[in-house]
Amino acid sequence: MTAQPPHSARPVMLGQNQYGKAENRVVRIVRDGDTHHIKDLNVSVALSGDMDDVHYSGSNASVLPTDTTKNTVFAFAKEHGIESAEQFGIHLARHFVTSQEPIHRARIRIEEYAWERIDTSEANSGFIGAEEVRHSFVRRGQETRLAEITYDGETWQIISGLKDLVVMNSTHSEFWGYVKDKYTTLPEAYDRILATEVSGRWRFNWNGDDQKTPHWEKSYEQVKKHMLQAFAETYSLSLQQTLYQMGARIINHRTEIDEVRFSLPNKHHFLVDLEPFGLKNDNEVYFAADRPYGLIEATILRDGTEPLIPVDLTNL
Known part of the structure; x- marks a missing residue:
């Protein structure tokens, strides 16, 4: 049974609410032999659903800890990889809504920071040659890429x-x-x-x-x-x-x-x-x-x- 606010406070009702772990900085390295690839994301998770009890009485029975949402982000980076910010967000949103009954809606916001490979010297320059160095990058400064994925168990909204x-x-x-x-x-x-x-x-x-x-x-x-x-x-x-x-x-x-x-x-x-x-x-x-x-x-x-x-x- 959902807890209610004290009698004297009943005119004050809980409105829209959400919770989650914001700005999880995850970097995924894909090692293709000597050639490496980088995905660098800043992932924020916001969950909403049957959360009245935790606000009214402090009961955490329906609360998935925000620390768990953080761990999920990093585990999914390994288990699913990061093909794109949008696809990674889809995996996360679907997981939170379908695996936790009290959670009815998940919103995943992602910033992606781009890296480009550093051009290297010729092999005969006395340094490690271009054919040997495929793992050095410089942060690209043009723009920050964004994605927001929202899922309520039935409908998707994908905004890039x-x-x-x-x-x-x-x-x-x-x-x-x-x-x-x-x-x-x-x-x-x-x-x-x-x-x-x-x-x-x-x-x-x-x-x-x-x-x-x-x-x-x-x-x-x-x-x-x-x-x-x-x-x-x-x-x-x-x-x-x-x-x-x-x-x-x-x-x-x-x-x-x-x-x-x-x-x-x-x-x-x-x-x-x-x-x-x-x-x-x-x-x-x-x-x-x-x-x-x-x-x-x-x-x-x-x-x-x-x-x-x-x-x-x-x-x-």
């Missing part, structure tokens, strides 16, 4: 994404024709730098059918390719226009994806006034302002679908 991807167009960007009032001082721009730090998420239409499981690694690579190509190839009259083209390119080229959401800060670059020094600034020298910044956010959907990605991407 990235953050901290900084991009810039040094031309082919304008901004003019906007509303002006007595507080407007911004001059119109017909040739400006367009730069942003991409935070993006995209939702798969996968329903758990193993016969139709996307190739998660290829999908990520292709989404990033189309995103960057759209950024580079759009003659931009606004960052909003560029954002829409980035999302539309993904939707149009990747049938496994129904929804894309971007949060794009406009990393402003202002021309520096060099006239006091007797110099002409012909769109060559800029001041990069880190704040304040314009923040452009939007969701792009496949026709006929509903938005499910949270509006605030910091909550994903």
